[in-house]
Amino acid sequence: MSQYWINMLFVGASFLLYIGIAVWARAGSTKEFYVAGGGVHPVTNGMATAADWMSAASFISMAGIIASGGYATSVYLMGWTGGYVLLAMLLAPYLRKFGKFTVPDFIGDRFYSRSARLVAVICLILISVTYVIGQMSG
Known part of the structure; x- marks a missing residue:
């Protein structure tokens, strides 16, 4: 053969x-x-979320900004981490409360607006494409 x-x-x-x-x-x-x-057990779900944060795009971008700007730019790493945790803590309970699984669905129902949902979808696509480009480069 x-x-x-x-x-x-x-x-x-x-x-x-x-x-x-x-x-x-x-x-x-x-x-x-x-x-x-x-x-899925909550600890396992948290580990999956942490693994998403510790992705190639995150490591490469944070290492690059610290390498190019010095130790003083490590504040961006703290902001990145804090923002991720803050977003998860402030948004997840409302997604669950509303019974929604995606941010655009939540925003559309919360504000009773198809326009708000469309803006959320556009923002989500732009952010996702940017993130995936970083992931694939890494």
Whole structure:
């Protein structure tokens, strides 16, 4: 068997495995999709949030700003960390209270405005694209 067909076999088997996992683990509701049906322990969820904060984009940007500006710019690291924690603490309870899973849904329902929801979606897309560019570069 040639190398080409061996590669095709492994790629095909990988795709079949992923499709099988997707069918087996299919979410039956929005709550199951976004928050795993509430079955994730809070400590594990906190560790996942911390891992998101400690991503390549965060490390590269913070290391770069401290390297270029010196020790005095470490205040940005404190602001970045404090802002992340503050945002999570101030926003998460209201998302849960309103029964929403995304910030645009929460903002749209909270302010009874499709325009506010649209602005939130646009901001979310811009922030996400910027973040993903940093992640992929890292």
